[in-house]
Amino acid sequence: MYEVFLNAFHEKVPLTDAERAFVQSFLMPKKLRRKQYLLQEGDVCKAIAFVEKGALRSYCVDDNSTEHIVQFALEGRTISDLYSFLTGETATYHIEALEDSELVLITKQAHEELLGKMPKYETFIRLQITGAYIALQKRLTAAISISNDERYKAFAAAYPEILQRVPQHMIASYMGITPETLSRVRRKIVRGK
Template identity: 45%
Template sequence: MNPGTAIDQFIQYLTAKITLSADELAQIRQVAIQKKIRKRQLLLQEGDVWRYNAFVGHGFLRTYSIDNKGNEHILNFSPENYWSGDRESLTTGNPSRFNIEAIEDTDVVLITKENFEQLCRNIPQLNDLVNAILHKSFVVSQDRIHAGISLSAEEKYQKFLNQYPQIANRVPQHMIASYIGITPETLTRIRRSSAGK
């Protein structure tokens, strides 16, 4: 089954949330760039400046950094119908501290910062939607920081499974461990212990 292009998926996502006229849809299609990224290929490399708003049409991305000991720290996962990118680099123009990599073959829609800002000025409902998404992502970040400093390793893993059941089955265990801030060994122990219960 071919669900259509990433741009079609993006339009479907938008029209499920807001009402857009034919002219507004045409404006969006005009500036939307479709890009295919192979599994393990980078969409963004640490040190580059991020210049887009990115929407995942098909596939799966992860945003991560590598510390000076060579350990990976996953900031977030972006499956279908999620946004991705480095908001700090996009806003400030500073080089990114992160890598964005495809976990699976992925199709994304990219809209440059300038074009996206123009769309938000021209289409008030899109601007409202973007603000709602930003508010939601702030709340999710705040909740994640709270979980990171107050929950046990077992509680962090259970919370991840409850919040993201569709992600848990698609990513390797070591990536889940990195995302929730525990070692792969700790995660293996937790999984063994819960399987034995």
């Protein structure tokens, strides 16, 4: 039931069976149907969600009511509004299931207790967030320094799974361009090959 999460944990920070069970006792399962929301803007983010199965996205909405996708999360990835989770402020992101999904939730209370009681958990979290930070920095660097073509190619190479499972206009939103522009970028790439 928590296999994917516990294996990811174990892979970064090896766990004994007892530790495994200990961690498990803090986790909560949650299922979401496609199009259901884990978090709505204005709520407070009460848990970090780890995706055991399925696909989710987080996004924000600007003044023109345009959605901007911040993150996709497939199996093995974590998703939340970290700022809201940590500070208790209301969330600025929405989190929605793109497919029927199974999640592992770590509530704020569980998170804090684990941090206090289990050094390995702190290490795991540190490694997770470090990886997320590096990925984000790479994405930002790409966003300000590479052409749309190259960025799309890089995205497709890095995340072929997402390409398969997520509609194209959402990829466009993630890239910060319109669906029309992405369509033309793709045409250009196909032609040019």
